[in-house]
Amino acid sequence: MDFSFTEEQKNKRQEFFKVCAELAKDRMRGFEGFESSYDTDEGWKYHLYCAKEFARRGWLSLAWPEEYGGSGNMMDRVLFAEARGYHGVPGVDVFGVQMLAPTILACGSEEIKREFLPKIATGEIQFCELWSEPNAGSDLASLTTTAIKQGNEYVINGQKIWTTGAHRAHWSFGVYKDDLGGKPHHNMVFLLFDMKTPGVTIRPIKYIHNMHIYNEVFLDNVRVPAKVVGQEHEGWAVVNTLAAFERSNIDDIMRMQRDIEHVVAYCNTTKQDGVPLARNPVIRNRLAKIAGEVEAARMLAYRVADLQNRGELTLMEAGAVKIFESELLERFASLMTDVLGPYGQVKMSRWSPMDGWWERIYQEHFVQSISMGTNEIQRNLIAWRGLELPRMK
């Protein structure tokens, strides 16, 4: 058992942290986290700026095979994610860089690789994911949006929902029914297309706290070239490949780690009745508990990274860190909004302690527990695939 980094990793990590710390200085107040990137023009601009900074260092293609410009080392991605999470810096397109690129590397044709990987690596195009539909949330297999092949093109009709950043992204990847009479799991295609294609209509869905992150995307006779990843009719296999590129959530966890430090500083400097909050035994006790849980989450993320490095990651382990991290974030935000008393409800403003961060996270934590397979689905997977308990038919 060895939790240490090699000298080389330590150096790289230091470099990642240095650059991210530098970038964080340019960040406007309250523009932290990838959700903020989508909400405002300034946020998006900042995201693209960070992306360029990363791209020119080759950091958007870190773990790729060397022939496509990467280092081939999964651990680099983890170290980079730690730095971004800790400093709250965006710049990495979750969809293009973290999900699509490895999927293309695993399932894409050489043509697709040559066309898209360089554009992802340079941050030139940002992606969104056309995934859930109104009646296909957790149960993706029941989607109904169609992509019918006509010559070298597909014609897409239907509706997608919960599309993060559709209003910002240049391109999309998504999955559609391409064989109406086909057998389940052999009737879908995994397609990429330009979001400016005629027939694409985007309607914003405001999040609980009013940020514009999600969208509905209406697809009305959208005619696109056949940029297919994998084989036609076999998009389901690609979906499963993509699902296997689960994140270790290390960035979110490092953000909590940093939050612990912020909170300690806040409690040491904020007095009530002349006594720092830090001396309140109830607050000390509760925050120590949360800090221990953050540390546990961090170690579990390392465990996931370690498995991923060896190609041994299971849905069970990825699910565990996802569930634990998301529900811990909720506990942390609940605790902090309580610690802040009536100020816990105040949005970012001249009255808000810690820039209104906890009021925001108190709402935003649902992004973690509901997206990417709800925690309830994840618990099923742990039981079924991990503990090998029977499924009820």
Added chain:
Amino acid sequence: MDFSFTEEQKNKRQEFFKVCAELAKDRMRGFEGFESSYDTDEGWKYHLYCAKEFARRGWLSLAWPEEYGGSGNMMDRVLFAEARGYHGVPGVDVFGVQMLAPTILACGSEEIKREFLPKIATGEIQFCELWSEPNAGSDLASLTTTAIKQGNEYVINGQKIWTTGAHRAHWSFGVYKDDLGGKPHHNMVFLLFDMKTPGVTIRPIKYIHNMHIYNEVFLDNVRVPAKVVGQEHEGWAVVNTLAAFERSNIDDIMRMQRDIEHVVAYCNTTKQDGVPLARNPVIRNRLAKIAGEVEAARMLAYRVADLQNRGELTLMEAGAVKIFESELLERFASLMTDVLGPYGQVKMSRWSPMDGWWERIYQEHFVQSISMGTNEIQRNLIAWRGLELPRMK
């Protein structure tokens, strides 16, 4: 909305509390609660002594119709249960008095009523419940022990398990398959018999904390007279009637109420570093929360009593108080064993604070959450019958 008692009820309640307080003085250290009654000869003796004291006041037949010696008033039972719970006094046979008697009143023939009700009212015979079987726990319908009618007798063969107090009880009530080819729910009989009948073998099952509460009961050609409640083959209907006499759990809740008072006194008088535990902000905070939950449980129990008084009690409401009370007891015991530090693990002895009560309850609380329909089953019932959510087939 009126939470008050009538003057008459107040007077009765006072009388119940007075008698129970008096009885509690004769109790040996550590012999509190009905579980203790079964464990030792002294405990059982004390239980029977209390039973006699109650019987001669007519308190074992409180809510019965007047023609059988009761007051006909359900509320009396609640008030009496409060007093017993608060003072930790046994004396009321859960099975005979609380479960069987109302069942007989609802489903029994006049003959059965005349034979058994007086003996229950005098405390002359104590019952046990031959219910679960090794392969029929939550799923009682799958039981396999048979009672085959031969003339005016039944011959019983099979095995029962988790029989509380089988080693103490004089008589049993139970349910058996009496029609091997019969349709489900129309193939059982609800029978009473004397536990000293030849062929009955009792093997103790020690509880987590080593108390002898439960037993296995082996039934080998047990030949008994046909003391049937309800109709032959129709025992399932009787089972459901009995299940409807859910307790409000008010006695267990009043015990917790009393425990809160004990704990406050303990924390006020026990010092650490010269300061009473009561001044420890973490302890104050956690115990205040528990006390609020105990109060909530008490009010919910009143709600159940109020419904019961009007014959409107549903499984949903009874289930809610059962779930809440049992899991609250667990939280309370967990908290208290923590508050006591390393002494939280000490069994009743010269070293144990509060007579080792919390070490005991830390184990005994499972009696509440697992018996009488596990809390998981209760949650199903709330969802199905209360919230009318669909069952998965």
Added chain:
Amino acid sequence: MDLRFTEEQEMLKTSAKDFLVAECPKSKVRELEEDKIGHSPELWKKMAELGWMGLIIPEQYQGMGMTFQDGMALIEEVGRNLLPEPFISTLVASFAILAAGSESQKQEFLPKISRGEIKVSLAYLEENGKYDVSGITIKAAPRGEDFILNGTKMFVEMAHIADYLVCAARTGDSAKPEDGITLFIIDAKSPGITTEIIPTIASDKLCEVKFDNVQIPKNNVLGEVNKGYQALKDALRKAAIVKSVESVGSMQACIDMTVAYMKERVQYGRPIGAFQALQHLIADAWIATQTARYLVYEAVWKESSGLPCDKEASMAKAYTNEAYKFVSKWGIRLHGGIGTSREHDMSLYYRRAKAADCAYGGTDFHNEIVARELGFQK
């Protein structure tokens, strides 16, 4: 013992529910929330016509003279429907006027409140954010026939549209924080008062109110100088109960909405309400609601019967604070994506659960009262 609402209360609940569904649908709630002012004079007028503002005000002051308990039957529906408006704030302020006001003050203010002509709000929290009485620090100094008030009050509900503020300030120094507090009823348009809306999770128009040498005639002292504590405490205890009742109504709405969605939303070929794990989650949410309900009803009953209930009120508020957050959180989780949309009603409840928690005392504050009332030495 009869834990049901009376027939009269049931009728009041039904008519309130019907009124709110018709006059203040969720679209209106959302509109008022996003609105800068957040107040609909038309709606207010209709409520006034029904006598809502004067519900618990005695008939001699043109109120309806109902009991506290009757009033709470209405409040539960207010909670279910998430009525915005300066209704709770005016109600709470009227508690203070009823408790501390002189006969002439009552004659002056209560009929206007009953008729819906004035909106009042209680200003007690300050920048220190303390719910405890020691948090009251701003000073009112006597000058001739007046008091001169300086300082800042925080989280004053809808102060931006209030006609009057009931404000607690220090007029005397004392070792005991309970002493030296005076309640004033202040014309909100007095020179020197500036009001600014604080942006909050529930957009519920809590305000910062700055008093800069505000002149208050001595006539506007509610009760005795330096002796305002008891009336304030009583008003705040009642307010905690009111908020708890409101929350119970809201929780029930979360349960109803979520159960309905679970029956209707199909995934994997069946309504999601058929999944056992989700059934258990909603069962727990229902239990939380039901336990909160009767704990709160007990406090309502005691308050309404004039019985001491500091402990019960604080138990109710502490428990309900957490229960409402819990229930609304699971409401969102069980709705999945759609529950996280601001357009969806669940989001309204979730955000207001946090606001309800903050109003009239957080959980730890109330649990400390409970500890004290239980007899824990301090």
Added chain:
Amino acid sequence: MDLRFTEEQEMLKTSAKDFLVAECPKSKVRELEEDKIGHSPELWKKMAELGWMGLIIPEQYQGMGMTFQDGMALIEEVGRNLLPEPFISTLVASFAILAAGSESQKQEFLPKISRGEIKVSLAYLEENGKYDVSGITIKAAPRGEDFILNGTKMFVEMAHIADYLVCAARTGDSAKPEDGITLFIIDAKSPGITTEIIPTIASDKLCEVKFDNVQIPKNNVLGEVNKGYQALKDALRKAAIVKSVESVGSMQACIDMTVAYMKERVQYGRPIGAFQALQHLIADAWIATQTARYLVYEAVWKESSGLPCDKEASMAKAYTNEAYKFVSKWGIRLHGGIGTSREHDMSLYYRRAKAADCAYGGTDFHNEIVARELGFQK
């Protein structure tokens, strides 16, 4: 980074597991628990032959010279199988001897420990029940070439069969509770020592040890007089990690046992493991186990690498205390009735979870260390 056990450690684990399954089945565990003495000399001898007591003791003292981390691989199996015996107590005492003992003391005691010839136990808690160093109050007064020890130690593991006790006592007065503590190694058969077993939830033979004018030769001071704190602290930190590792092994056993039961137990025509609500409960128990595991491994790695880890050790112990209680509680709940039987293995784990919580610091004690290490002002 490689978070797997080394091949050597895996072999050690496998052989330990095989040994324990064969030589110390649960029937034996239960027998030793119900037994008055609770120690099997035969089993102890076999463990000694395998070198277990000397696993982390350097080779120069006839130990196996393995790393702390190697040792923990074994401890995890000890936890999985619930080995009774004065094994952990002797291990913890050996940490103190290694840290504080002089060369001649090491030469005297460690080889005997390695060979299994003596059983040692650490006496640090007292009647005040405080885990904190300020809980150490009993006094050892110098008299000629000796110290005279008076007072009572509590919860001393298996002191009734220990050959030696490592005991912390006050030899000097000081404002700082860390100063003035001296560690002694005391012959448990010294006149004036009386030992009584305290009945506990896990029947794990924790003892009250009374010292009545016990004469201790100055030679038996471990380290310097008045300066015993650091060695005690280090030993207790290691002990907290050991206990956490043991608990992780126990939690995994609870999971394995419960999952197996869920596959086998049929109710309503299907294995209970097919019920989604129960699946989610066991999934949560597994997550608790897995999070505890890697948090504990981090502490193990830091301790083994000589890195400072007060914070990590306390995080691990605090987290594991609660996780083990949680997992074993659900183990029982998911087993239903059978899980509440003393004859069933689940009951052993449940009771020991509470004992593990109490050993070497409860949750709040360790969380206070965490708060301090995080930088919260005191």
